[in-house]
Amino acid sequence: TQLLEQSPQFLSIQEGENLTVYCNSSSVFSSLQWYRQEPGEGPVLLVTVVTGGEVKKLKRLTFQFGDARKDSSLHITAAQPGDTGLYLCAGDSNYQLIWGAGTKLIIKP
Amino acid sequence: GAGVSQSPRYKVAKRGQDVALRCDPISGHVSLFWYQQALGQGPEFLTYFQNEAQLDKSGLPSDRFFAERPEGSVSTLKIQRTQQEDSAVYLCASSLAYGFGEKLFFGSGTQLSVL
Secondary structure (H helix, E strand, O other): OOOOEEEOOEEEEEOOOOEEEEEEOOOOOOOEEEEEEOOOOOOEEEEEEOOOOOEEEEOOEEEEEOOOOOEEEEEEOOOOHHHOEEEEEEEEEOOEEEEOOOEEEEEEO | OOOOEEEOOEEEEOOOOOEEEEEEOOOOOOEEEEEEEOOOOOOEEEEEEEOOEEEEOOOOOOOOEEEEOOOOOOEEEEEOOOOHHHOEEEEEEEEOOOOOOOOOEEOOOEEEEEO
16 A cells, blocks of 8 residues: 655744655655645645656745655745645555645744 | 536535535546545545546445546535545545646535534
8 A cells, every 4th residue: 555654744833934844655656746735725736746856946845856756855945824734745656646644834923 | 617616615414314516627627536535634535537437436435425427527426324434525626637747626625524
């Protein structure tokens, strides 16, 4: 069974701080997607990483795919209250996505 | 429409009642997925359609769950004889095509509470 483990499960920090959240698996994925989900809404895709070692930047968010395509990280620089939400990673397995349980992030002003 | 639309947004059902949840995908999107999301968890796959064909229903938790997409656009997820453990948010997602890395667009979900 393919599993994606996300850590930490919960993170609460002050505005302006940096943070990194992780998504780990023992399985290899052809691609990995990061989503952000706000309460009462569906997940919204932030980025897809495909190549081992790939780094993608989205403003203050930096996504990295592990060399072996088994893990990924999301780094946020100078976090802002608008970054608050549930961050989910999902690994591509055929047409299905295997989802992590998410990291709930709260940025306090 | 501009996005994936799900209705109703909230549904309260008495145990044993049948419910029907509707999903309107983005026009022209071939693939449609149903997911179940428990509180504090990531979505869990239920079923997948490519146009009107249900290609995978391996995630449906029991034979009380049934999904259809008869004309390859709107889809309905039906749950018969609801149980308390069916309480969750049911998410629908669509994508333009089939294949790895395809961008999924999610609806806002239907929050089902079974009393």
